[in-house]
Structures are given as C-alpha cells and as structure tokens.
Amino acid sequence: MNLPGALDRLFRLLLRAYPGDFSETFGDEMRSVFLAGAGDASAEGRLGRFFLRELADAPRGLVRAHWYGWRQKWQTGIRALRAAASPADLPPLPPDGQASWTQAILECGLFLITALLLTWGTYAPPAGLAPGWQRDPVFLGRIVTLLALPVFLIGLARGLPRWAYPAGGLVLAHTALGAVPGVWVFLAANLFAGLLLLLVALAAHPDPFRLPTTVRRIGRSLVTDPTRLSFALYGTLPLVILAAFDNGFTDSRTPYLALAAASMVAGALVYTRAGGRGVRIGALLLGTAGAVWASWLDVTAFSAGLAGWTAFLQPGPAEAAWLLRLWLTWCALLLAPTLPSLARPARRI
Amino acid sequence: MPNQPEIPLTETTYFILLSLSARPMHGYAIMKDVEALSGGRVAFGTGTLYGALKRLLDQGWIARSDDPDPDDTARDRKVYVLTRRGRQALETEITRLESLLSAAELRAAEEPR
Numbered sequence: 511m512n513l514p515g516a517l518d519r520l521f522r523l524l525l526r527a528y529p530g531d532f533s534e535t536f537g538d539e540m541r542s543v544f545l546a547g548a549g550d551a552s553a554e555g556r557l558g559r560f561f562l563r564e565l566a567d568a569p570r571g572l573v574r575a576h577w578y579g580w581r582q583k584w585q586t587g588i589r590a591l592r593a594a595a596s597p598a599d600l601p602p603l604p605p606d607g608q609a610s611w612t613q614a615i616l617e618c619g620l621f622l623i624t625a626l627l628l629t630w631g632t633y634a635p636p637a638g639l640a641p642g643w644q645r646d647p648v649f650l651g652r653i654v655t656l657l658a659l660p661v662f663l664i665g666l667a668r669g670l671p672r673w674a675y676p677a678g679g680l681v682l683a684h685t686a687l688g689a690v691p692g693v694w695v696f697l698a699a700n701l702f703a704g705l706l707l708l709l710v711a712l713a714a715h716p717d718p719f720r721l722p723t724t725v726r727r728i729g730r731s732l733v734t735d736p737t738r739l740s741f742a743l744y745g746t747l748p749l750v751i752l753a754a755f756d757n758g759f760t761d762s763r764t765p766y767l768a769l770a771a772a773s774m775v776a777g778a779l780v781y782t783r784a785g786g787r788g789v790r791i792g793a794l795l796l797g798t799a800g801a802v803w804a805s806w807l808d809v810t811a812f813s814a815g816l817a818g819w820t821a822f823l824q825p826g827p828a829e830a831a832w833l834l835r836l837w838l839t840w841c842a843l844l845l846a847p848t849l850p851s852l853a854r855p856a857r858r859i
Numbered sequence: 860m861p862n863q864p865e866i867p868l869t870e871t872t873y874f875i876l877l878s879l880s881a882r883p884m885h886g887y888a889i890m891k892d893v894e895a896l897s898g899g900r901v902a903f904g905t906g907t908l909y910g911a912l913k914r915l916l917d918q919g920w921i922a923r924s925d926d927p928d929p930d931d932t933a934r935d936r937k938v939y940v941l942t943r944r945g946r947q948a949l950e951t952e953i954t955r956l957e958s959l960l961s962a963a964e965l966r967a968a969e970e971p972r
Binding site for chain 2: 521532535536539540542543544546547563564566567568570571572574575578582
C-alpha cells in the first residue's frame, strides 16, 4: 500500500473514534481536508511534520468532541427537565416560612417535636421507657417511622412543599445509618439509576415527553432553592445529636443535650424565616455546630454527672477527633447542594 | 442561546471568525488562511478545526451550506459562512483588542525616554 493510502486508512480509523453524530456530519469533510493537507505537505516535502501535527492534535480533538457531545446531551436533558417541570400550568408553590410565623412553625414542627422527645426522654423519662433507648435502632426506627414517614409521604403527594423536606431527610438517614446499614446503597443506586434514566429519556425525546403533574411539582420544588436539600439533610440532626451524645446515660445527663436540641430548633427557625440563601445556609451550619459542639461540652463535663455539670474535665483526643469529623462531615453535606450554583464556570468558546 | 457573545474569544475562535469575515470558505481553506493570517504561528489539526466549527455552528455564529462553486476534485463540499451574530462577536472582540492595544500604547508613550 502507498503512503497516502495508508494515511487515509489510518485517518478513517481515527474518525470511527469520534462521536457518531460528529463523524456522520463532519467525517467526509474531515477526511478530504486531511487528504488535501497531506497532498500539499507531500508536494512541499513536509509530510512528516504534517502527520506529526495531526497525530498530536488527534487526542485533543477526540476528547473535546466527546466532552462537547456529552455536555450538549446533559444540557438538553436539563433543559427538557426544566421544561417538563415548567410552572406554567401548575398552581403556585405553597408559601414558605418566610411569609408567616404559622408556616415557619409548621416547617420547624419536626424539630420542635424531636427536641421535646429528646429532652423528655433524657431528663424525665416515662416509666416504661427502657434505659439505653438512645442506642436501640428498632425503637428509634418506630419513632422515626411514626413521626416522619407520614409527613414525607403526604408531602410527596402534595408536590414536596418545604415542610416535607426534613421528614424525608430523617427517614432516609435512619434507613441509611440506622437499623439496616446496607439499604442505603440500594436506595442510592435506585435513585441514581432513576434520575439517569429520566435524563436519558428526556434527552432522547424532549418534546413529547411530559411528566405527571405531581412529579413536575416535585421537580419545581427541587429547583426552586438548592438549600431545600440542605434543609432535608438538616432533618437528620436529631439522629446526629443522639450519635454525638451516645456515651451518656439517662440518669447522669448534663443540660448540654437540651442546649443541642435548642440549637437545632433555633437553626431551623432562622432558616425558615430567612430571605437570603446565604443566611439560610448559615443558619443550618450554625444550628449543626451548636448541636454537635454542645456534645463536646457534654463529654468534657460528663464524668462529673448532672450535679457537677460545670466541672470540665479533659476529653480524650479520639473523642475530640470523632466529634470534629462528625461536624465537618455534616457541614460538608449541608453545603453540597448549593455548590453547583456557586461553581458555574465562565463560558468561553 | 445566549444573547451576548462570550468575550474574550479563544484564539482558535477568533482566527476562524476573522478568516470567514472575508468570504465563505471550506474547511481546508480556513486552515490555510488561519495559518497565513497568523504568520504560521497558529496551525490547526483537523480535529481541532472541526471541533471549533461545530461549536460555532451550534452557537449560531457561522452557518454551513453547500459549496456554490465546487471544483472537480471535491465531493459534496461544504462552505462555512459568518452569520450576523458571528460578525457582531468578532467586531466586539476586535474593539476589545483595540482598547487593550491603545492602553498599552498610552503607557508606552508616557514612559520617559
């Protein structure tokens, strides 16, 4: 085989590596440009240089073409999702707590109830409450299921208003971290697969695809404000408080658990009343910090018992490291939903 | 599509738009013209050229059509034409570059000899 023929064959092979629609549109043109360039370079005695340049350019061109293709598909899917969740023919969103105190109390309801239950069960436990209930996943599971699951399901049916988010977070967190640790992988994998399928379906058939009204309302609720997902994660705080105070006993508890519960409620209340996104996230972070670091005070004062709760002792470094990790993890989780909106790269073509 | 052109342009985009501002061209002509315009400094590979052309087509800055004047060697050749939006983006970029250059000239004139 002569040299131009071999180069042509090689280039045709390279074209197969491009995305299908790209090579279908530009493949013939690219080939004729390559052959014209090779012909001219050969006539001018610089075929080797030309070929090296093409060789060096090929990986970059391939990566860019694939990346651009994927990005376009992704953006098409997102656009279609937004169109499918369009509020044009949907009733307006239910008001959030910012609009009224009644609504704010409703949205903080889960935190108020769990704070009351935590303090009641710790400082004045009813006679039938078994000691060590804080570590009993079955007991906690019943409480969480009774408290949060109906609220979450009603919320889902009503298009996921903001009051349903903490309940969803608490149910999912208990499922993930509580009685059946392996279930969260199953749930996460299903959720991810569902979202992926939805995006693929929307990208493939963006126009005729219409989602059911309830799903569109849920979609609209999710895209209204990314801090709503943070609020859902904040719903796990009652379980985080229990985990942070797990080395305490009901008969020697310091007042710091009450402080942690109060911090949780205060964070939720400020979140629901705040207008700006920054204030909302700040409230959740401060509420979490107060809840977790109150347990630090609990650990330092724990050995002295309820009577001597102000007598601070030195906690072990392992305990301090564990609490720090817990706090940082939850702060990172709370911030995560807002990061995509902060990290929009500048567009340049 | 965005209403405002993304400025500054990449060098690849700038040279392709500048090349097409003279007349519609096919891919290989663009490649050669850009090389000539840049004094041999900018030489695209085929992959880079067509990746950039696809992005510009999607952006609506250039259009693609059949070659109105095909020669014997070319099969079904396409030419690329600068659109109004593309020309507007190029002019905005040239204005930006001119302002940068005049700032540099002003500073150079101020410096003591």
